[in-house]
Amino acid sequence: MQIDLDLLFTWGAVAKKYQKDEIIFYEDDLALFFYQIVEGSVKMFCTNEDGKDFTHGIFKKGSSFGEPPLLIDEVYPCNSIAMENSVIIKISKDKFLTIIEEYPEINKSFMRLLALRIFNKTITTKAVINQKPEFRITAFLEHFKKHNGNDTGGKIQIPYTRQEIAEFTGLRVETVIRTLTQMKNHKKVEITNHKLFF
Amino acid sequence: MQIDLDLLFTWGAVAKKYQKDEIIFYEDDLALFFYQIVEGSVKMFCTNEDGKDFTHGIFKKGSSFGEPPLLIDEVYPCNSIAMENSVIIKISKDKFLTIIEEYPEINKSFMRLLALRIFNKTITTKAVINQKPEFRITAFLEHFKKHNGNDTGGKIQIPYTRQEIAEFTGLRVETVIRTLTQMKNHKKVEITNHKLFF
DNA sequence: CGGTTCCTTGAGGATGATCAACGAGGGTGG
DNA sequence: CCACCCTCGTTGATCATCCTCAAGGAACCG
Numbered sequence: 001m002q003i004d005l006d007l008l009f010t011w012g013a014v015a016k017k018y019q020k021d022e023i024i025f026y027e028d029d030l031a032l033f034f035y036q037i038v039e040g041s042v043k044m045f046c047t048n049e050d051g052k053d054f055t056h057g058i059f060k061k062g063s064s065f066g067e068p069p070l071l072i073d074e075v076y077p078c079n080s081i082a083m084e085n086s087v088i089i090k091i092s093k094d095k096f097l098t099i100i101e102e103y104p105e106i107n108k109s110f111m112r113l114l115a116l117r118i119f120n121k122t123i124t125t126k127a128v129i130n131q132k133p134e135f136r137i138t139a140f141l142e143h144f145k146k147h148n149g150n151d152t153g154g155k156i157q158i159p160y161t162r163q164e165i166a167e168f169t170g171l172r173v174e175t176v177i178r179t180l181t182q183m184k185n186h187k188k189v190e191i192t193n194h195k196l197f198f
Numbered sequence: 199m200q201i202d203l204d205l206l207f208t209w210g211a212v213a214k215k216y217q218k219d220e221i222i223f224y225e226d227d228l229a230l231f232f233y234q235i236v237e238g239s240v241k242m243f244c245t246n247e248d249g250k251d252f253t254h255g256i257f258k259k260g261s262s263f264g265e266p267p268l269l270i271d272e273v274y275p276c277n278s279i280a281m282e283n284s285v286i287i288k289i290s291k292d293k294f295l296t297i298i299e300e301y302p303e304i305n306k307s308f309m310r311l312l313a314l315r316i317f318n319k320t321i322t323t324k325a326v327i328n329q330k331p332e333f334r335i336t337a338f339l340e341h342f343k344k345h346n347g348n349d350t351g352g353k354i355q356i357p358y359t360r361q362e363i364a365e366f367t368g369l370r371v372e373t374v375i376r377t378l379t380q381m382k383n384h385k386k387v388e389i390t391n392h393k394l395f396f
Numbered sequence: 397c398g399g400t401t402c403c404t405t406g407a408g409g410a411t412g413a414t415c416a417a418c419g420a421g422g423g424t425g426g
Numbered sequence: 427c428c429a430c431c432c433t434c435g436t437t438g439a440t441c442a443t444c445c446t447c448a449a450g451g452a453a454c455c456g
Contacts, residue, residue: 046324054327056320068320071313077320100309107305111298114312115269121319122254122266122275126244128327129252129368131413133444161402170327172445177404194403194453329445331412359434370413375436392420392435403452410445419436426429 002062003036003099003106005089011099013091018082024066027079031069034096037061040086045167046078055167058083068114070096128170133179136169138188141198155190155197200260201234201297201304203287209297211289216280222264225277229267232294235259238284243365244276253365256281266312268294326368331377334367336386339396353388353395 015038018024024035027046035042042065044056056078059065069076070093082088091099100107120143127139141158149156160168166176180196183189190197213236216222222233225244233240240263242254254276257263267274268291280286289297298305318341325337339356347354358366364374378394381387388395 048324048328054324056323068313068316071310072317074317077317077324101302101306104299107309108299111305111309111312112269114309114316115266118266118312118315118319119270119272119275121316121323125254125319125323125326126246126252126275128323130246131444162404163402173402174404174446175444178444181404329412360436361434371434372414372436373412376412379436397456399454399456401452401454404450406447406449408446410443412441412443414441415439417437419434421434422432424429424431426427 003064005036005038007099007103008036008089008091011091011095013089013095015087015089018086018088020082020084020086022082024080024082024088025076027077028075030075031066031073032093033090034064034070034093035066035080036064036089038087038089040088041083042080042086042088043083044078044080052170052172053167054170055164064113067096067110068117133169133171133175134183134188136171137165137176137179137183140165140168141189145198158196158198160196201262203236205297205301206234206287206289209289209293211287211293213285213287216284216286218280218282218284220280222278222280222286223274225275226273228273229264229271230291231288232262232268232291233264233278234262234287236285236287238286239281240278240284240286241281242276242278250368250370251365252368253362262311265294265308266315331367331369331373332381332386334369335363335374335377335381338363338366339387343396356394356396358394 018040024042025031037059039061041061042059044059044065045053046056047053057065066076066080068074100110123139123143127136127143130136130139144158144160145156158165162176162180163173165171166173169176171179180189180191184191216238222240223229235257237259239259240257240261242257242263243251244254245251255263264274264278266272298308321337321341325334325341328334328337342356342358343354356363360374360378361371363369364371367374369377378387378389382389
């Protein structure tokens with residue numbers, strides 16, 4: 001979703017700069033603000049006791065993130081971090097809740113956004129529950145392509161490192177590498193100069 | 199969420215009986231109706247190519263289910279099945295969308311429901327991504343207790359079979375059994391007469 | 397060209413899945 | 427009341443595979 005910036009500022013929002021790798025909020029923080037990315041990108045992730053990160057999602061310019069806990073007086077279930085130098089607009093929970101009550105169009109598109117998130121999480125869960133690495137990776141690649149692909153049907157480059165793919169799929173780097181090598185041999189992906197195409 | 203039954207009937211909803219184990223909708227069906235349980239309970243699940251089921255959620259009397267695809271013109275990502283003889287009220291997508299536009303209170307509580315679903319799915323994903331069976335099972339048990347527990351802090355009986363726990367956690371029955379036995383030895387659960395307490 | 401980050405490979409081990417078999421309980425019908 | 431069946435719980439042995447640890451190579455950038 002994208003709420004108009006002027007509208008947000010009218011309601012008292014402020015923009016804040018975050019450096020690359022700066023944490024925006026931590027897991028277990030109480031949710032107090034609505035965040036929308038003006039410039040840059042943000043990753044939501046959590047770390048388990050083994051020190052292994054899992055990426056719940058990446059949000060780009062124009063997207064909001066971390067809204068669900070606002071509506072149910074909950075704490076954040078994961079951390080969020082700026083993946084590059086970013087500008088993020090924030091507005092207090094109360095004002096955000098007022099905005100989605102006052103503007104029917106925003107209300108509708110926000111509701112659709114939530115529905116889409118649930119839908120995507122269901123798909124992700126289906127993929128991640130599957131033990132086979134190739135299946136998980138393929139699901140991730142398809143999801144990426146669906147949301148970022150040109151519709152020509154041709155292969156597109158995947159702009160993530162093996163480590164990042166590992167964090168998206170809940171696998172280890174080495175497993176990702178070995179699985180991608182197999183997939184390359186089976187012509188399911190292309191790898192040129194270590195760059196991955198799907 | 200619970201929409202008032204009279205209201206739903208006023209808008210043209212109809213109630214339908216489903217036998218135990220009857221499928222309500224299939225994965226990949228286009229979403230055309232809003233469903234709310236009047237009597238009985240419903241499971242959303244999907245089956246992977248190994249024939250292993252994963253349970254995405256169980257919905258009880260008073261709950262609605264399968265709403266997200268309605269809002270985004272999508273197909274269902276999983277199947278739904280009546281877990282017992284049930285009565286379910288259904289109303290067309292268009293009428294449902296009108297209702298949530300017309301009634302601010304319903305709109306708000308529906309939005310909160312969606313937010314809660316996202317929140318819970320995030321928690322579930324965190325648990326399921328963790329390879330350790332004990333962690334996954336504990337997360338499941340805690341989730342169950344949180345939503346069904348008396349607040350006395352005492353142990354409650356878990357009304358699911360080992361197979362059902364396996365389907366909730368993405369593990370195999372034998373693994374669930376062995377893990378539960380270990381947890382019993384470590385006093386993390388109680389097992390009396392094969393009944394499980396947490 | 398030195399450092400950093402990312403990619404790759406190999407060997408070994410841990411562990412969950414799989415397969416097979418049996419036990420336990422509850423309900424039903426004779 | 428008992429025999430039977432059906433579902434659920436349990437156990438053991440074996441297998442497949444992902445993770446782990448360790449090492450080195452390739453690309454990129456100042």
